[in-house]
Amino acid sequence: MSTEPIGLARDLAPKGVMRAQVGQTDLAIWRSTNGVVSAWENRCPHRGMRLSHGFVRGESLACAYHGWHYDCSGKCNYIPAHPELEPPSTIRPNIYSVVEQAGILWVNTVADAKPVSLPNDLIALRSITLDCNLPSAIDAFKAAAKVDAALFNGTVTELSQHPKILSLESPSGANGIVILFQQPHPKSVVAHLLAKDVYQTNELVAVSRWCESVRHKAEQQ
Amino acid sequence: MSGYDHALKYWYPVAMADELDTGQSKHTKLLNTDIVVSRSNDERLDVNAAGKSLAVQHAYGHAWTTFSDTPYPLFAIPESSEQERRFVPCGVVRVSCSPLRAVENFLDIAHFPFVHTGVLGSEPHTEVYKYDVKIDETVDEVFATNIKFFQPQASKSAEGGIETEYIYRVPAPMAAVLYKTCPPKPECLDVIALFVQPLDEETCDVWPWMALYDDTSSMADLIQFQQLIFVQDRSILENQMPRKLPIDPGHEIPTKADLTSIAYRRWLKKRGAYYGAFERS
Numbered sequence: 001m002s003t004e005p006i007g008l009a010r011d012l013a014p015k016g017v018m019r020a021q022v023g024q025t026d027l028a029i030w031r032s033t034n035g036v037v038s039a040w041e042n043r044c045p046h047r048g049m050r051l052s053h054g055f056v057r058g059e060s061l062a063c064a065y066h067g068w069h070y071d072c073s074g075k076c077n078y079i080p081a082h083p084e085l086e087p088p089s090t091i092r093p094n095i096y097s098v099v100e101q102a103g104i105l106w107v108n109t110v111a112d113a114k115p116v117s118l119p120n121d122l123i124a125l126r127s128i129t130l131d132c133n134l135p136s137a138i139d140a141f142k143a144a145a146k147v148d149a150a151l152f153n154g155t156v157t158e159l160s161q162h163p164k165i166l167s168l169e170s171p172s173g174a175n176g177i178v179i180l181f182q183q184p185h186p187k188s189v190v191a192h193l194l195a196k197d198v199y200q201t202n203e204l205v206a207v208s209r210w211c212e213s214v215r216h217k218a219e220q221q
Numbered sequence: 222m223s224g225y226d227h228a229l230k231y232w233y234p235v236a237m238a239d240e241l242d243t244g245q246s247k248h249t250k251l252l253n254t255d256i257v258v259s260r261s262n263d264e265r266l267d268v269n270a271a272g273k274s275l276a277v278q279h280a281y282g283h284a285w286t287t288f289s290d291t292p293y294p295l296f297a298i299p300e301s302s303e304q305e306r307r308f309v310p311c312g313v314v315r316v317s318c319s320p321l322r323a324v325e326n327f328l329d330i331a332h333f334p335f336v337h338t339g340v341l342g343s344e345p346h347t348e349v350y351k352y353d354v355k356i357d358e359t360v361d362e363v364f365a366t367n368i369k370f371f372q373p374q375a376s377k378s379a380e381g382g383i384e385t386e387y388i389y390r391v392p393a394p395m396a397a398v399l400y401k402t403c404p405p406k407p408e409c410l411d412v413i414a415l416f417v418q419p420l421d422e423e424t425c426d427v428w429p430w431m432a433l434y435d436d437t438s439s440m441a442d443l444i445q446f447q448q449l450i451f452v453q454d455r456s457i458l459e460n461q462m463p464r465k466l467p468i469d470p471g472h473e474i475p476t477k478a479d480l481t482s483i484a485y486r487r488w489l490k491k492r493g494a495y496y497g498a499f500e501r502s
Contacts, residue, residue: 026462043462045474050460065457066478067335067347080347081331081478091474 003108003115005180005192008124009100012037017061019052021184025109028052029098032059036072039098039107044068045076045091104180104192116162122178122194125204128211130189132218134164134181137189140218141166141179148210151203152176174198177207224495228252231393232295234283234416234428236266237310250420251286252496258284282310282430283416296362296392300412300432309440311429311447318458319497320395320419321466323427325485326454327397327415328389330370331478336453339373343382346371349478356488363391363488365481376411377438377446379404386410391485394494395419406434413447422497423464427451467499 006020006029017030019042026042028051036059042050049065056062060069060077068091069078076091097113099106103124106115130137145156145168153170160167160178169176180192195207233251236258241247246259256270266284268275275286281301300306316323326332331349333342352368368387375385388400388410395417400410412432417425429447467473468486475483488494495501 046476047473048461048463048467049457050462053456053460064335065461066329066331067344079476079478080334080344081349082476083348085476 003106003113004182005104005115006039006107006182006190007105008127008192009037009103009105010124011127012105015056017052017054017056019050020107022107022109025096026050027096027107027109028054028061028093029105029107030054030056030061032056032061032072034059037098037100037105038072038074039096039105040070040074041094041096043093045093051093102194104194116165116180118178118194121197123197125177125193125195126208126211127190127192128215130191130215130218131187132189132221133187134183134189136221137181137191137218138166140214140221141168141191144210144214144217151207151210224493224498224501225252227493228394228419228496229288230291230293231289231395232278232285232287232292233395233418235268235286235418236284237312237428238266238279238282238284239310240284241266249418249426250424252288252419253421254288256286281414281416282308283428293393296396298398298412298414298432303432305434306412306432307435307440307443309431309433309443309447311431311444311451314427314429314448314451314455315420316425316427316455316458317423317464318425318461319423319465320417320425321468321489321494321497322458322461322464323417323425323454324391324395324397324415325466325482326458327399328365328391328481328485329479330368330387332457333370333372336457337450341372341375341450342370343373351477352480354480354484356484360392361492363389363481363484365389365484375402376404376433376435377443378433378435389481391488394489394492394496395425403434405436409434411435419497425497463499465497465499468495469500472499 004022012031014031014033020027027039028042029039031037042052044051044063049063053064054061060071062069067080071077074092074095076087079087097108099113101115102118106113149156153175155171157169164181166179176196178194182190241260243260246257254270259267268277268286278285334344334347354365357364366388372385373382385402390398397415399413403409403411414430416428419425468490
């Protein structure tokens with residue numbers, strides 16, 4: 001499994017916990033009070049509870065069931081039922097590689113996460129989930145970009161050769177968006193949108209709404 | 222004998238005894254089999270599976286049935302004949318989890334401060350003190366005794382936080398009985414039982430039933446209290462992976478507080494009670 005974009009970094013605030021799916025792996029992604037991001041198998045080793053239901057206390061994630069605390073390295077450091085006990089170091093969830101780059105959280109469940117390199121004039125705008133397969137999602141964005149080319153100064157060019165990235169630009173390269181596709185399930189696609197930093201706020205709103213209209217078209221096919 | 226064959230030997234609750242008017246029926250499921258519960262007269266409920274009439278008995282506020290012609294006897298709850306008690310069938314909660322996970326959760330106290338916050342537990346009162354667990358060989362039941370835990374609202378009848386004493390008893394793979402401090406009558410113990418109807422290995426209907434000393438609370442309040450507790454438990458039970466209960470050591474890591482759970486899993490394995498277990502017999 002390659003390195004996957006699973007969400008926008010800013011959508012995971014300090015003390016936040018979210019859930020993601022990469023391949024067959026259900027993940028709990030969380031950010032400590034000091035800002036450290038971790039990506040773990042979504043299962044507490046104690047009684048199998050999904051850690052994405054847990055809560056952050058300082059630099060630890062606590063399981064919702066019995067409050068067992070795990071530090072940013074995955075080590076269990078507190079069992080509330082036995083406050084004096086030093087938990088054995090063997091108690092830890094499976095942990096995975098996660099990095100933040102270009103405003104995106106990238107996860108790899110088998111090796112170190114190596115994000116795709118992207119232009120540095122992009123800002124992460126939003127993530128949107130489409131209930132369709134990956135080819136339908138990509139085709140819908142390509143088709144809509146040609147029709148609604150005003151967002152790209154009238155003419156749109158497709159740049160990326162990467163199978164799960166669509167880069168749409170004006171011929172001058174001044175305007176454009178990049179869409180990172182991730183497929184958590186066979187019939188579900190998450191599109192992470194990044195836009196060139198030249199867009200004004202009202203234009204970003206227009207890009208965001210355009211993506212929603214693309215979703216409707218993709219899901220109706 | 223497979224886990225399914227083993228499970229066929231027991232009685233299971235399928236309705237409250239006063240459910241359904243005469244002439245009414247309902248469709249439900251037991252051990253992967255569609256069944257129909259109906260009331261042909263005022264006295265009793267009937268249960269049918271594929272047109273065949275099943276044995277029925279009424280006990281502890283519920284109608285119980287079995288597929289077996291030679292079932293194990295339904296376990297006894299002697300307190301059910303103490304007429305001063307209030308008998309409270311609490312209705313049903315459907316849960317997408319193994320029936321064994323539902324029972325195990327009922328036997329667990331360490332989750333009280335986190336799942337039943339402000340009711341059955343609260344931080345910083347999280348410590349689980351040493352307690353005793355044994356398999357009573359004469360009746361072949363699991364017993365956990367000498368459990369003490371601080372509870373902010375131990376029951377509807379409790380006024381403020383108290384140190385509550387618990388005794389757990391597992392008389393059948395899919396039933397558990399709790400004896401706990403009775404706030405208005407400290408010399409006696411309230412009884413709260415959990416009867417589980419296994420629809421299939423990953424879905425169950427849970428029927429809580431209580432036999433309490435409480436002359437003041439309304440029936441609706443007593444039921445509401447227990448339903449609140451169990452709906453809180455459901456938020457956990459439907460998010461445990463795998464949905465079936467791992468009964469071999471190694472899949473999940475217990476601690477000292479889990480002695481009852483450890484004994485329950487061993488006891489299930491020893492009897493071949495693999496229906497709802499992660500492992501196959």
